[in-house]
Amino acid sequence: MRKFLFLLVISYFLALIEKTFFAYFTIRGIAPDLVLGLVYLYYFLTSKRENITVYLAFFAGFILDVFSSLPFGVWTTSLLVSVLVLSVLNSHFDKTNPFFIPISFFIFLGVYKVSSVMLTLFFSLFNLSSVALPFYFSLLGFIVEYIYSFVFLFICSLIIKKYVRRKIFL
């Protein structure tokens, strides 16, 4: 329970950093998805505890929704859908394969973005103007976001492996 609360506090601060600090380091308006990276990294390092990852995805998504201007619930549900897709991927593919992380993160982020567009439309009663952010929801925007987020994911995984005791995280 304490570890879970610790993760929630981290996701709260990551959400804040993502939308304030990284607003100065955006690439054409796109900032790295730190909270998404946290959920992915937690799942990747602790795949035996899928339930906890789902709860983490729920609460982390809730925090993202609180700070977002999109309809409430878009990020909560998108993150849940992405974690469920990730668990399906995990059960069908070999995690030790070096291509697993980049490919699974690509799919994870892809599902996250597509479901966020669909859910924005759903929650805004199919008001098309609610997704009028051309670059943010474009293919090029997706690739930029993937590379940007993946770099941070890679750095964070190195830090966790080197400095953080796995016991704290797991």
Next chain:
Amino acid sequence: MKHMNSLFKKWALGFIVLLIVLFLINLAHGSSLLREPFYIISSPIEKLLIIAGEKSSDFLGSLFNFRDLALEEKKLASENQKLLSEIAQMKYLKDENETLKAALSLKLQEKFKLLLCEALSWDFQHNTLFISKGSNDGVLENMPLITGNKVLVGKVVHAYRNSSQVQLISSPKAKFDVSPLSIANGGENKFYTLAQGGGENKIILNFYPLNKEVKANDVFVTSCVNKNFPKSLLVGRVENVVKNDINPYQKVIIKPFFKKDMPEFLFLITNFNSL
């Protein structure tokens, strides 16, 4: 396998219930009850992080430009002399400017009924801002938000109880009419054109007639023809003009006057009924 199926059914059911609950929350505009406490708690931390972000971006910017420093030094030395001669001229302009200021004197309070509010939370990615005043303070949707210097920031799109969501004029959803300052202030050939937010801190004029002259640094103000915003609020300065032989219009890109590091206190105009 049976266990897996029942687990999947359990999750699927939970997910559908969650979707329905969230849909109802959005339908009843109940999200403000969940969001407001977080804004109030997070506001001081956000301000610290914004300052840290600003300082870091300045620092990193100077690091990346390290190679250019030698060239910059030479350039600065020659510019220094030029500036000295300009100082004399500036002094004259300063006096002139002060006289003009006194003559124009913004007198915002006389022209508009204003409500002071605080910027709580920025969402630069989606071009929105949350402010500290809501429907309990008399805030209504479509009320324009300005700075103390008459710079247009945006308009209220959702008024919650104790806070409101403001759509910035750089949002792609924002559409309003503007005029060049020279023309708006009594020049001849009055005209206005449609401005649309271009995201990423830009405003785009897609239908600027080819026969109308426009150049970099020209200032644009609101024109109030469609009653989106009051007249003569400062919008921004021309950054770039794109001309194309095929297109009967020239595309004008404007950089808004408001910035990420804007003052935290802003004003809502409460006596303007926009359409």
